[in-house]
Amino acid sequence: MNTEKNNEIDIAKWLSGELTPEEKHAFEQTEDYKAYAKIINATDKLHDPAYDEDAVLSKIQQKITVQPKVRKLNSRYVYSGIAAALVLLFGLYFFLNNTAKSITTDFGQQFAFTLPDGSEVTLNSKSTLSYDKANFSNERILHLDGEAYFKVTKGSSFKVITDEGMIEVLGTQFNVDTNDDFFEVRCYSGKVKVVNDQKVERILTKGKAHQTYKNAVTDWDFDAAKTLWIAGTHTFSNTPFLQVIDALENQYEITIENSEIYKDERFTGRFSNTNFELALQTVFEAMNITYTLKDNTITLSKK
Numbered sequence: 001m002n003t004e005k006n007n008e009i010d011i012a013k014w015l016s017g018e019l020t021p022e023e024k025h026a027f028e029q030t031e032d033y034k035a036y037a038k039i040i041n042a043t044d045k046l047h048d049p050a051y052d053e054d055a056v057l058s059k060i061q062q063k064i065t066v067q068p069k070v071r072k073l074n075s076r077y078v079y080s081g082i083a084a085a086l087v088l089l090f091g092l093y094f095f096l097n098n099t100a101k102s103i104t105t106d107f108g109q110q111f112a113f114t115l116p117d118g119s120e121v122t123l124n125s126k127s128t129l130s131y132d133k134a135n136f137s138n139e140r141i142l143h144l145d146g147e148a149y150f151k152v153t154k155g156s157s158f159k160v161i162t163d164e165g166m167i168e169v170l171g172t173q174f175n176v177d178t179n180d181d182f183f184e185v186r187c188y189s190g191k192v193k194v195v196n197d198q199k200v201e202r203i204l205t206k207g208k209a210h211q212t213y214k215n216a217v218t219d220w221d222f223d224a225a226k227t228l229w230i231a232g233t234h235t236f237s238n239t240p241f242l243q244v245i246d247a248l249e250n251q252y253e254i255t256i257e258n259s260e261i262y263k264d265e266r267f268t269g270r271f272s273n274t275n276f277e278l279a280l281q282t283v284f285e286a287m288n289i290t291y292t293l294k295d296n297t298i299t300l301s302k303k
Contacts, residue, residue, distance in 0.1 A: 100130060101130060105123050119152045120150070130143045138156075142161065150176070152190075155171065158170065160176055164181070164196060169190065172191060182240065183196055183212040184212075192205075208221060220237060229273060233271070237268050241263070244271075251279070252276050262289070
């Protein structure tokens with residue numbers, strides 16, 4: 001049997017795991033092995049959280065058989081065909097097994113939707129929520145970047161995970177707002193367990209709120225009957241002013257310059273989600289801040 005035929009059989013035996021240690025070592029020194037190793041390694045870029053290497057390899061093995069008596073083809077075309085089949089199989093497996101669901105909102109956009117368990121979520125502007133839709137009934141876990149309001153149906157543990165902390169409930173209504181170094185949770189009904197990234201833990205009931213900002217923890221009471229951003233008004237209580245700036249930018253797709261000069265300030269109040277000029281006046285005049293507006297850029301200065 002010639003060298004090309006030997007190489008073809010070695011490839012099939014390698015894929016099926018039938019090479020002896022000596023044969024495997026010899027095969028790994030060939031150019032064929034290097035080419036196919038690159039193909040296999042490239043599949044790592046698919047980032048499928050449910051990827052099962054054994055299952056994929058099993059599917060590939062089912063597609064490959066060694067038939068030494070078939071008509072000989074030019075090895076370049078044989079290898080190209082097998083390479084294309086490998087890429088197709090890995091791509092198809094990734095597509096069929098990728099059950100991640102991700103929802104993202106744009107500037108000034110709020111989006112309400114229902115989760116597989118019947119829980120309701122309203123996602124605020126410039127926010128992203130993701131979860132495993134295939135396994136959600138067994139494990140109610142979501143990942144949030146931004147702000148969202150949740151109305152959770154009773155059932156198994158329901159967890160919202162953010163970079164700044166985690167919230168766990170069984171059935172309640174609550175709001176989560178998270179950003180760099182900022183984590184705030186307000187409970188509107190039921191009971192909420194909150195754990196920030198410093199492992200500080202709180203149990204919140206209706207009208208209770210928790211905030212962590214640059215490792216400083218604040219707890220307070222609020223009126224759970226007051227309007228929330230989902231009703232058209234952003235409401236803040238002793239909130240870091242830079243967080244208010246961020247909310248304005250996300251709501252109205254604007255850029256606010258020089259906000260760092262107010263990094264140590266805090267804001268209590270509200271602004272409209274539907275009236276741009278009124279929102280600016282409500283925030284900046286209350287803070288005694290002078291501002292100029294040009295196009296979509298606001299420049300702040302102190303009086």
